[in-house]
Amino acid sequence: MARAIVYTEFGSPDVLHLTEIPDPVAARGEVVVRIEAAGVNPIDAKLRGGRRPSAPITEPRPIGFDGAGVVEALGEGVDGIEVGDRVAIRDTLGTYASALAVPAAHLAALPDGVTAAEGAAVAIPAGTAYQSLKSLDVRAGDVLLVHAGSGAVGQAAVQFAVAWGATVVATASPARHEQLRELGAVPVAYGEGLLERVRKAAPDGVTVALDCAGTDEAIGVSLALVADRDRIATIVRGPDAASFGIRAFSGGSPVPLTDQEQEWRAEALQKTLDLLAAGDFTVELGPELPLAEAARAHEMVEAHAADGKIVLVP
Numbered sequence: 007m008a009r010a011i012v013y014t015e016f017g018s019p020d021v022l023h024l025t026e027i028p029d030p031v032a033a034r035g036e037v038v039v040r041i042e043a044a045g046v047n048p049i050d051a052k053l054r055g056g057r058r059p060s061a062p063i064t065e066p067r068p069i070g071f072d073g074a075g076v077v078e079a080l081g082e083g084v085d086g087i088e089v090g091d092r093v094a095i096r097d098t099l100g101t102y103a104s105a106l107a108v109p110a111a112h113l114a115a116l117p118d119g120v121t122a123a124e125g126a127a128v129a130i131p132a133g134t135a136y137q138s139l140k141s142l143d144v145r146a147g148d149v150l151l152v153h154a155g156s157g158a159v160g161q162a163a164v165q166f167a168v169a170w171g172a173t174v175v176a177t178a179s180p181a182r183h184e185q186l187r188e189l190g191a192v193p194v195a196y197g198e199g200l201l202e203r204v205r206k207a208a209p210d211g212v213t214v215a216l217d218c219a220g221t222d223e224a225i226g227v228s229l230a231l232v233a234d235r236d237r238i239a240t241i242v243r244g245p246d247a248a249s250f251g252i253r254a255f256s257g258g259s260p261v262p263l264t265d266q267e268q269e270w271r272a273e274a275l276q277k278t279l280d281l282l283a284a285g286d287f288t289v290e291l292g293p294e295l296p297l298a299e300a301a302r303a304h305e306m307v308e309a310h311a312a313d314g315k316i317v318l319v320p
Contacts, residue, residue, distance in 0.1 A: 007026040007027065007028065007029060008026070008027050008028070008029050008030060008103060008104045008105040009024060009025070009026055009027070009103065009104045009297065009320060010024070010025060010026075010027045010068055010100065010102060010103035010104070011023070011024055011025075011068070011069055011070070011102035011103070011297060011300040011318075012025055012027075012066035012067055012068055012069070013054055013063070013066070013067055013069065014063060014065075014066050014067070015063060016054065016055060016056030016063070017054075017055065017056070018055070019051070019054070019300075019301040019302070019304035019305050019308070020301050021054065022054065022069070022300045022301045022304065024297065024298045024300070025066065027103070029105065030105050030106055030107040031079075031107060032079050032080060032081030032084075032107050033081050033107065034081050034082045034083045035081060035082075035083050035084060035109060035110055035111070036081040036084070036107045036108060036109055036110060037077050037078075037079065037080050037081060037084055037087055037093075037107070037108055037110055037113065038077070038078045038079040038080075038105060038106070038107050038108075039073070039075045039076065039077055039078065039093060039095060039105065039106055039107075039108050039113075040075045040076045040077075040078045040104070040105050041073050041074070041075040041095075041101060041103055041104055041105060041106060041320050042073075042074055042075040042076065042122035042126075042319070042320070043073060043074050043075070043121075043122040043123045043125070043126035043127075043294075043317045043318070043319055044070045044072065044073040044101040044102050044103070044126055044297070044317060044318045044319075044320075045070070045071075045072035045073065045101070045126040045127045045128075045129065045130070045315055045316075045317055046070070046300075046303045046304070046307055046315070046316040046317065046318060047070075047071065047072060047130045047131075047158075047307075048307055049071070049130065049256075050069055050070055050071070050102075050304070050307075051304045051307050051308050053069070054069060054304065058258060059258070068099055068100030068102065068103065069099070069100070069102050069300075070099070070100060070101035070102035070103075070318075071095075071096070071097055071098060071099060071101060071129070071130060072094075072095060072096060072101055072126050072127070072128075072129040072130055073094070073095040073098075073101030073106070073125075073126050074092070074093065074094045074095060074116055074122040074123075074124075074125030074126040075092075075093065075095075075105075075122060076090060076091070076092055076093070077089050077090060077091045077093055078105065081107075081110075084110045086110075087110055087113065091115065092115070092116035092122075092125075093113040093114065093115060093116055093125075094113070094114045094115075094116050094125035094126065094128070094129065094275060094279060095108050095112060095113060095126075095129065096112050096113075096114070096129035096130075096133065096271075096272070096275045097112055097129070097271075097272075098112045101126075102297065102300055102318055103297075103320065104297070104320040114275040114276040114279055115276065115279070116279060117279055117280060117282070117283035118283065119282075119283050120279055120282045120283050123291055123294060123315075123317045123319075124282060124289050124291065125279060126315075126317050127158070127289050127291060127315035127317060128162070128275065128278045128279065128282075128289055129274075129275050130158075131157075131158035131159045131161075131162050131315070132162045132274050132275065132278040133270075133271035133272070133274040133275060134159050134162075134241055134255065134256055134271070135159050135160075135162035135163035135166055135216075135274075136162070136166055136270055136271070136273075136274035136277070136278070137255065137263070137267050137270040137271045137274065138159075138163065138216055138239055138241060138255045139163060139166050139167055139170075139216070140267075140270045141239065141253070141255060141267055141270070142214050142216065142237050142239055142253075143214075143237070144166075144167050144170060144172050144214055145170060145171065145172065146170060146171025146172065147171065147172070148167070148172040148173070148213045148214050149172065149173045149174075149175065149208050149210065149211060149212045149213050149214070150163075150167045150172045150173070150174045150175070150212070150213070150214050150215070150216065151174075151175050151176075151177075151204060151208070151212045151214070151215040151216070151227075151228065151231065151232075152164055152167075152174060152175070152176040152177070152191070152215075152216050152218065153176075153177050153196070153215070153216070153217045153218055153219040153221070153224035153227075153228070154177060154178070154217075154218040154219035154224070155174075155176025155177055155178050155182075155186050155191055155193070155218070156176070156178035156179070156182035156185060156186060156313075157218055158290070158314075158315055159218045159241060160176060160178075160218045161185075161189060161288075161289075161290060162278070163216055163218070164176055164186065164189045164190060164191045165189055165190070165287055165288070168189065168190035168191070169286070172214075173192070173208070174190065174191040174192065175191065175192045175193075175194060175204055175207045175208050175212065176191040176192070176193055176194070177193075177194055177195070177196040177200065177204075177219070177224070178193055178194075178195070178196070179195065179196070180195050182313075183195075185290075189288070192207045192208070194207050196219070196221075196223065196224075197223075200223055200227050201226075201227050201230055201231070204227060204231060205231070208231075211231070212231040212232055213232065213234075213237065214232060214237040214238070215227075215228035215231065215232050215237070215238045215239070216239055216240075216241070217238075217239065217240035217241065217242060217243065218240075218241055218242065219242065220240065220242030220243050224240075225240065225243065225250055225252070228252070229250060229252075235250075235251045235252050236253065238250075238252040238253065239252060239253040239254065239255055240252060240253075240254050240255075241254070241255050241256045242256075244256065244258035244259030244260070244261075245258050245259070245260070247259060248261075255267070289315065290313065290314035290315065291314045291315055291317065292306075292312040292313055292314030292315050292316045292317075293306070293312055293314075293316050293317075294316075294317050294318075294319050295316065295317075295318055295319070296318070296319060296320075297318045297319065297320045299318070300318055303316045303318060
């Protein structure tokens with residue numbers, strides 16, 4: 007039997023519980039992965055808490071979308087993957103588990119030198135950042151403002167934009183400023199006076215903004231600085247983004263991603279893993295907790311009680 011975290015009702019973190027499930031079997035086009043690490047993302051907690059719309063719960067519901075591990079079995083029609091391969095998983099429900107059947111198309115090769123924890127930590131954050139910047143057409147010569155630059159999506163956005171030749175100004179608490187400098191951003195503290203601080207940090211102006219904070223301050227400052235509202239996006243304030251005339255990616259947006267945007271999210275995982283292996287990208291890891299402590303992991307995510315990505319280890 008495999009082990010998995012499930013929930014049978016929406017609610018606080020304590021609705022999560024560890025249970026035994028039948029060993030997964032690979033259907034056509036799938037592989038079975040022995041999970042070595044599962045990434046814990048804010049979307050997991052929002053779904054569990056009922057704060058993000060989802061279907062009514064009629065049976066124990068698995069949780070988690072990101073993970074990494076080792077291929078244990080292959081279904082029919084799977085090419086280019088072998089038993090024993092190290093892989094990272096994207097966009098597959100149920101990664102809070104000891105084993106999972108995963109569509110082969112949702113896997114990326116985990117390069118030597120990249121740990122399972124790192125592989126489990128990047129799919130949603132890096133995919134969101136990469137696609138958002140592609141959708142905003144961030145390029146060399148741009149001045150990008152990233153709100154909440156020290157978060158997982160923010161850090162990925164900073165690194166991609168810097169690599170593409172943009173200048174990046176990123177908001178964070180002062181304790182996180184040195185880290186942002188190391189990633190190539192100009193850090194500024196959020197809070198009262200933010201608009202003036204950003205203007206001082208970017209005297210030639212800001213051309214594009216990505217909100218990963220979701221605050222009124224972040225939206226207001228972006229609107230004040232960026233002339234083209236089509237180059238302002240939020241990943242948090244999806245439901246009311248249209249009222250500001252800005253774009254939304256994730257964050258409960260009623261506007262779905264385009265096919266091209268879905269492709270960008272998919273390709274980001276392998277690109278990011280390869281950059282990690284080459285030493286050209288970094289991932290900030292937080293606590294590693296046993297799978298059975300998923301509820302504690304959600305408490306920490308919701309309380310913003312950990313720097314870096316929390317991962318669960320079966």
